[in-house]
Amino acid sequence: MTTVHQVFTIRSFRSAKDRDFLKALQIYDANTHPQVKTDSNEIAHWLEHGATRADGKFYVCGLFVTTVLVGFTEFIYLRKERLIHFDYFVIEPERRTAGAFHTFAEQMRLFFEEEKLEWDFVTAEVAELDPTNGVSRYAQRLIRLFRQVGFYEVVADYSQPLLGIELLDTAVKAKLLIFPRVEMDSISCTRYLELVGAIYRKHYGVWYSIYTNTSAQYQARIDQLLTDLRKELADKEEIKLRGPEREFADGTPGSPQSLRGALFYMGKITVSALAAATFHILLRHNTEFPLSWMIGIPASAFVLLVVIVSLTDKKQLEAFKLFVSLVSRFFDR
Numbered sequence: 001m002t003t004v005h006q007v008f009t010i011r012s013f014r015s016a017k018d019r020d021f022l023k024a025l026q027i028y029d030a031n032t033h034p035q036v037k038t039d040s041n042e043i044a045h046w047l048e049h050g051a052t053r054a055d056g057k058f059y060v061c062g063l064f065v066t067t068v069l070v071g072f073t074e075f076i077y078l079r080k081e082r083l084i085h086f087d088y089f090v091i092e093p094e095r096r097t098a099g100a101f102h103t104f105a106e107q108m109r110l111f112f113e114e115e116k117l118e119w120d121f122v123t124a125e126v127a128e129l130d131p132t133n134g135v136s137r138y139a140q141r142l143i144r145l146f147r148q149v150g151f152y153e154v155v156a157d158y159s160q161p162l163l164g165i166e167l168l169d170t171a172v173k174a175k176l177l178i179f180p181r182v183e184m185d186s187i188s189c190t191r192y193l194e195l196v197g198a199i200y201r202k203h204y205g206v207w208y209s210i211y212t213n214t215s216a217q218y219q220a221r222i223d224q225l226l227t228d229l230r231k232e233l234a235d236k237e238e239i240k241l242r243g244p245e246r247e248f249a250d251g252t253p254g255s256p257q258s259l260r261g262a263l264f265y266m267g268k269i270t271v272s273a274l275a276a277a278t279f280h281i282l283l284r285h286n287t288e289f290p291l292s293w294m295i296g297i298p299a300s301a302f303v304l305l306v307v308i309v310s311l312t313d314k315k316q317l318e319a320f321k322l323f324v325s326l327v328s329r330f331f332d333r
Contacts, residue, residue, distance in 0.1 A: 008103045009064040010111050016044035024062045024072040031090050035170050036127045070095040077117050081198045086124040105149040122179040127160050127172045151177040152241035161204045161222050165214040186238040
């Protein structure tokens with residue numbers, strides 16, 4: 001008997017001298033786009049000093065499968081706002097499966113409980129790295145993964161602040177994803193601005209305050225971002241949240257909507273079968289091209305084609321094969 005057993009583990013690093021931390025940084029560095037990449041020395045600095053903050057705590061964690069380090073994650077907890085904000089969630093390409101992402105995402109919630117973090121929202125940024133076509137393919141895949149584990153997409157503009165005052169190309173548009181503790185269809189504009197303000201000032205602003213010569217200039221940049229955002233949202237009270245991906249796939253067994261959908265689908269199957277039978281009978285018994293044949297053949301073929309197109313939208317390729325087979329027989333006569 002063959003047995004395969006994998007243990008998924010999340011471990012927070014306490015020191016920048018930890019060998020696994022250095023290996024995790026290598027995974028992060030090798031798999032992060034330059035326009036969203038923070039200087040590794042800054043990460044090491046805040047790993048050593050982030051735990052002493054009065055308003056929250058900074059975390060860097062390694063992701064392990066059994067005993068093998070396969071990923072890197074970095075986030076901050078802000079106590080007053082009851083907010084957890086993720087900077088990075090990186091898994092090595094050969095281990096980058098939906099199953100691994102889902103498992104680690106679920107374990108993060110257990111990690112929050114073990115750390116006794118009191119939170120209402122978890123947020124994450126996904127940068128739009130394609131200035132011509134908008135959201136890049138990589139960003140689309142990442143957004144979908146986040147939504148599959150329960151994150152909502154905020155339907156409002158969001159900008160990633162500069163990752164250093166001199167790195168002008170790192171100021172990019174982004175999508176802000178939000179995981180609320182309870183289900184929500186929208187978020188108040190006031191609350192949204194509070195969360196974004198905390199991310200900008202208490203995370204980015206404090207992060208780059210270590211560069212004393214440029215900290216005031218950097219603070220002015222993020223203040224301007226907030227001012228622009230407030231102006232843009234001035235006439236709104238609520239901001240729509242685009243629901244998690246799982247809501248589009250999961251149905252509630254026995255619900256009226258599911259029952260109507262099943263009956264409608266069975267109806268299409270029945271119409272398809274009747275149209276196919278009519279088509280077949282007319283083909284077998286036609287010899288003199290009567291009026292009924294000339295009317296019946298196109299009519300039944302049209303009905304069958306319409307139904308088949310509808311069915312193939314649901315990946316019912318067998319129905320499509322039936323249609324092709326019947327048409328082939330017609331031309332073989």
